[in-house]
Amino acid sequence: MTQHSRDLSRRRLLFGGAALSAGVVLAGCTSNETAPTAAQTKAAAAGGNADPGKKVTIGFSAPAADHGWIAAITNNAKAQAGAYSDVEFKSVEAGADAAAQRAALSTLISQKPDVIVLLPYDGKELNAFGLEAMKAGIPVVNLDRAFPDARAYRLQIKGDNYGMGVAAATYIVAQLKAKGVSNPVIGEIPGIDSLELTQERSKGFADTLAANGLKVANRRPAEFTADSGQQAATGLLQALPKIDALWNHDDDQGIGVLAAVNQANRKEFFMVGGAGSKKAMEDIQADNTVLKATVTYSPSMASSAISLARLIGQGKGMSDLVELQVPKEIVLASETITKENAGDYLKLGF
Amino acid sequence: MSEMTPTATSARADLPAPSPPVDPAETAAKADAARRLSWWRGDGGEGVRRNLGLIGVLVVLIVIGILTRPDLYGDSNWVWDNILTILKLASVVGVVTVGMTFVIIGGGIDLSVGAIVALAGVWATTVATQSYGAGGMVFAALTVGLAVGLVNGVLISYGRLVPFIATLAVLVAARGLAAEISDKQTQVSSNTFINGIASNKLLGIPLLVYILAAVVAAGWVLLNRTTFGRRTVAVGGNPEAARLAGINVRRHTLLLYALSGLCCGIAAIMLTAQANSAQAAMANLYELDAIAAAIIGGTLLSGGRGTIIGSLLGVIIFSTITNLFAINGLSTEAQNMVKGGIIVAAVLVQQVQFRSLTQFLGRNRATTT
Numbered sequence: 057m058t059q060h061s062r063d064l065s066r067r068r069l070l071f072g073g074a075a076l077s078a079g080v081v082l083a084g085c086t087s088n089e090t091a092p093t094a095a096q097t098k099a100a101a102a103g104g105n106a107d108p109g110k111k112v113t114i115g116f117s118a119p120a121a122d123h124g125w126i127a128a129i130t131n132n133a134k135a136q137a138g139a140y141s142d143v144e145f146k147s148v149e150a151g152a153d154a155a156a157q158r159a160a161l162s163t164l165i166s167q168k169p170d171v172i173v174l175l176p177y178d179g180k181e182l183n184a185f186g187l188e189a190m191k192a193g194i195p196v197v198n199l200d201r202a203f204p205d206a207r208a209y210r211l212q213i214k215g216d217n218y219g220m221g222v223a224a225a226t227y228i229v230a231q232l233k234a235k236g237v238s239n240p241v242i243g244e245i246p247g248i249d250s251l252e253l254t255q256e257r258s259k260g261f262a263d264t265l266a267a268n269g270l271k272v273a274n275r276r277p278a279e280f281t282a283d284s285g286q287q288a289a290t291g292l293l294q295a296l297p298k299i300d301a302l303w304n305h306d307d308d309q310g311i312g313v314l315a316a317v318n319q320a321n322r323k324e325f326f327m328v329g330g331a332g333s334k335k336a337m338e339d340i341q342a343d344n345t346v347l348k349a350t351v352t353y354s355p356s357m358a359s360s361a362i363s364l365a366r367l368i369g370q371g372k373g374m375s376d377l378v379e380l381q382v383p384k385e386i387v388l389a390s391e392t393i394t395k396e397n398a399g400d401y402l403k404l405g406f
Numbered sequence: 407m408s409e410m411t412p413t414a415t416s417a418r419a420d421l422p423a424p425s426p427p428v429d430p431a432e433t434a435a436k437a438d439a440a441r442r443l444s445w446w447r448g449d450g451g452e453g454v455r456r457n458l459g460l461i462g463v464l465v466v467l468i469v470i471g472i473l474t475r476p477d478l479y480g481d482s483n484w485v486w487d488n489i490l491t492i493l494k495l496a497s498v499v500g501v502v503t504v505g506m507t508f509v510i511i512g513g514g515i516d517l518s519v520g521a522i523v524a525l526a527g528v529w530a531t532t533v534a535t536q537s538y539g540a541g542g543m544v545f546a547a548l549t550v551g552l553a554v555g556l557v558n559g560v561l562i563s564y565g566r567l568v569p570f571i572a573t574l575a576v577l578v579a580a581r582g583l584a585a586e587i588s589d590k591q592t593q594v595s596s597n598t599f600i601n602g603i604a605s606n607k608l609l610g611i612p613l614l615v616y617i618l619a620a621v622v623a624a625g626w627v628l629l630n631r632t633t634f635g636r637r638t639v640a641v642g643g644n645p646e647a648a649r650l651a652g653i654n655v656r657r658h659t660l661l662l663y664a665l666s667g668l669c670c671g672i673a674a675i676m677l678t679a680q681a682n683s684a685q686a687a688m689a690n691l692y693e694l695d696a697i698a699a700a701i702i703g704g705t706l707l708s709g710g711r712g713t714i715i716g717s718l719l720g721v722i723i724f725s726t727i728t729n730l731f732a733i734n735g736l737s738t739e740a741q742n743m744v745k746g747g748i749i750v751a752a753v754l755v756q757q758v759q760f761r762s763l764t765q766f767l768g769r770n771r772a773t774t775t
Contacts, residue, residue: 121590123687249738274735282592282681283688287495291732294491297484308592308685315682319605335594 104375105367112369113144114362115169117161118199119177120150123280124308125331128355128406129175129199136359143366154181161185165192170369171210173361175199183208197365199358206384210368213361213386215353217253220305220390221260223351224328227392228301229268231326231348240300243292243325244275245285245313247305257305257330273299278309285309289316299325307333307350314339317346332393334405341398349394356404357388456704459755460719463748467726475733488729490612494604496725497618498523498677499695500718503703504625505669506696507717511629512662513642513709514569518558519670520692521580526550526674527684528584530600531593540599547678548671554580555667559660573663577693584686592685595678603679614676621672625714638662643710698745699724702752723748 114137121127130147137145148164150157154177164172165188172194176182179201186196186208195210203209232240244261246254258275265271274295278288285304293299293316304313307329317327329336329350336350364382367373373380393401472479479485502519509516529535530547538545554576561572595601603613629635640648641658649655673692678684699720705712724745731741 121585123685124591127590274732276732277738279687279690281685281687281690282683283677283685284690286681287728290491290495291728294488294729295478295733295735297478297481311592311594311683312681315601315604315680319680 105372108140108142109370109372111142111144112171112366113146113167113169114365114369115164115167115172115194116145116147116174116362117150117157117164117172118175118358119157120152123306124333124406125306125353125355126175129358132355132358132406133173133362136362140366142370143362145362150177154178158182158185161189165189165194169194171195171197171365173197173199173358173365175358176201176203179203195365195368197361197368199361209384211361211364211382211384211386213357213364213388215357215388216390217256217353218260219387220330220351220353221257221262221303222264223390223392224303224330225261225264225268227328227349227351227394228303229265229270232270232300237300240270241273241296241298242270243296243299243302244272245288245292245302245304245309246275246277247280247309249277254305261303278306278312280306280309282309282312282315285312286316286319287312289313290320293317293320293322301325302327302346303330304328305330307331307336310336310347314345314347322346332401332405334402337393337398337402337405340393340395341402343395349392352388352391352393352401352404354388354404355406360386457713457716457719460703460716460723463723464719464726467723467730471726471730471733474730478733488733490615492722492725492729493615493618494612494680495728496718496721497614498673498680498689499692499699499724500618500721501621501669501673501676502692503696503699503717503721504621504714505666506693507700507703507705507712507714508625508629508638509569509662509666510697510700510705510707511642511709511712512638512659513645514562514659514662515573515697515707516558516663516666517570517573517693518554518576518580519666519696520689521577521584522551522554522667522670523674523677523689523692524684524686525554525580525584525587526671527678527688528588528593528686530674531595531678531684532587536595536597540597543595543597543600543678544675547674548668551667551669551671551674552664553667555664555670556660558667559663562663563656563659581686588684588686590686592683594683600675600679601682603676604682614680617672617676621669622714622718629714634658634661639710641709695721695724698749702749 116133116137118130118133119126121130134145134147137143146164146167146169148160150160157177158181161172161174161182172189174182174186174196176185176198179198180203183203183205186198186203187205189196190208190210196208198209198212198214200214202212202214228242242265244258246258248254254277262272274292276288276292276295278284285306285308288309289304289312292302299322302313302325304310304327308331310327310329310333313327323346325346326348327346329347330353332350332352332354336347339345339347340350364374364386367382371381374382377383391401478488502523506516506519526547529550530543535542535546558573558576561567561576562569565572567575603617606613608616629638637648637653637658640651640653641655645655673689674684677689681688700712700717701707701720702723703713703716703718703720705717727741727744727748731738731744
């Protein structure tokens with residue numbers, strides 16, 4: 057008797073489990089109705105370089121998105137390519153690590169694109185690929201994570217991590233001077249501490265503070281995610297009962313940092329963000345949180361990289377420059393966004 | 407338990423049933439009696455001693471805090487606030503650890519907890535779910551947690567996958583699905599009720615701490631005062647004996663993973679409230695935090711033994727260490743090394759204690775586990 061009924065109940069459970077998991081998958085496909093993020097593109101200006109020219113096939117590869125910034129890079133590149141009638145955009149999934157990206161890139165080479173735009177997992181690890189592609193006659197545009205070997209790229213366009221720290225510290229020093237604070241307590245919440253980019257940002261920050269006779273009182277690293285930002289900030293606020301200024305490296309994790317600040321009911325300090333997300337710019341504009349400024353590290357560089365890759369493919373230079381070819385290196389300046397100019401930058405927020 | 411089945415091996419209970427050598431009813435009765443005896447005489451008292459040891463570790467940590475930052479600890483308002491902060495930091499991992507403790511006592515492991523928290527959190531914060539209000543978000547998180555837990559359970563009990571593999575697969579798949587749903591973006595929660603769970607207090611104590619206390623209390627009652635709890639210990643301690651005693655081991659295992667999933671759903675709401683947002687990468691490596699906390703709390707990784715209070719103390723010890731390093735401005739690298747050291751020390755102490763315990767109780771007990 058028991059054998060039979062147990063079989064039935066087992067079957068029921070099994071079926072129930074399968075039905076539930078099917079429900080999970082189905083709902084997953086239908087439950088999100090967010091509009092696609094508005095991408096940062098440059099409307100084609102009339103005349104000159106913007107006129108349709110020779111057809112250019114651009115191959116693109118970036119790591120799988122693990123946070124908003126990388127997602128914005130890929131979206132921007134796609135959208136900018138779509139803005140040109142003479143660009144064919146071929147994107148390959150980079151997979152999970154540098155080795156997977158190398159494999160994906162070799163399939164890209166076989167499709168013979170005119171130019172390759174590449175945000176490598178790691179510039180050092182993919183340097184060899186850059187050399188190989190350049191040798192095969194395909195110009196490589198290296199996006200953000202630099203190749204150590206200058207022969208491995210035709211153009212390098214990247215943000216300025218050290219400069220970001222400098223910009224944040226410069227703003228903080230100016231504000232503290234204006235307020236006349238002596239012996240200020242300055243906190244810092246960096247992103248993943250083992251990354252070179254984080255170390256450069258922190259170095260720029262510390263160097264600039266030191267030049268003004270100041271130092272960081274406490275730094276608690278997060279992981280570029282909002283929940284880790286909340287936890288790091290909770291620890292920092294607990295360690296420093298009174299803070300004058302706080303620099304948080306990344307606006308995505310900043311959502312959690314601001315949440316922690318609200319939860320701890322702290323208002324005595326001002327905060328500077330990093331990267332320049334849309335939400336951060338809106339918060340700065342609204343001026344109702346401790347976030348008073350953010351220093352950019354804009355994913356709009358992906359849009360620029362596609363525009364420049366097109367010019368390289370067509371053999372044209374940048375119209376405002378005298379040179380007949382696109383320059384070899386472009387480092388974006390880290391700009392400081394405050395309440396005054398947030399409106400202008402909002403369209404670049406991701 | 408071992409007296410009844412001296413030849414029992416660690417084989418899975420779902421083997422085809424050999425005809426039991428003795429009357430099943432008698433076996434069940436004996437097993438139950440033996441379990442009750444061993445519970446009160448052995449494990450119960452031993453658990454209390456172990457928990458006292460953990461409280462001792464906590465006291466040492468607090469003394470270190472007082473010695474290193476006398477300026478902060480001199481302010482009684484700050485000290486009270488700091489205790490609440492430590493408990494708040496422990497709350498999310500604490501809820502996950504309660505579910506994990508059940509799974510480990512039942513002889514399994516759940517590597518997917520962090521991923522379930524992320525998936526449930528992301529699901530609860532989609533624009534569509536948020537349009538249903540706080541109730542809809544809570545319902546979504548709990549349902550997703552429970553559903554993924556059931557998937558784990560079905561794969562393990564009926565698909566006969568090893569728990570390590572099954573939950574590893576679900577970990578990868580759930581993070582993938584979460585990334586797909588969220589389009590890899592951070593989804594901001596604009597629901598003030600949900601966000602208020604992390605910022606509001608009742609009688610001066612944060613709501614998150616009440617939730618942790620409620621889950622721990624429910625877990626304690628479930629483990630110590632119900633047949634479900636007794637069965638969990640029996641299934642983990644010796645699945646073959648449990649099966650011979652008439653326990654439906656497969657169904658019980660399924661329920662354990664569902665319970666862990668449900669805890670993850672609760673934790674997802676708490677974490678979403680804390681961060682005012684959710685994303686696919688959230689709750690990173692919470693599985694390791696939960697397993698580590700359960701183990702230093704005295705839960706035997708091979709199953710059959712463990713306490714909810716011990717696991718709670720394990721979580722609180724970890725969040726106290728995090729707090730201690732934060733208030734002293736020390737690097738997180740050093741903090742991780744200390745945590746690793748504490749895990750090793752806890753397991754070593756466990757082994758020593760267990761050896762002396764078995765010697766004390768004689769040879770019969772020594773054959774258990």
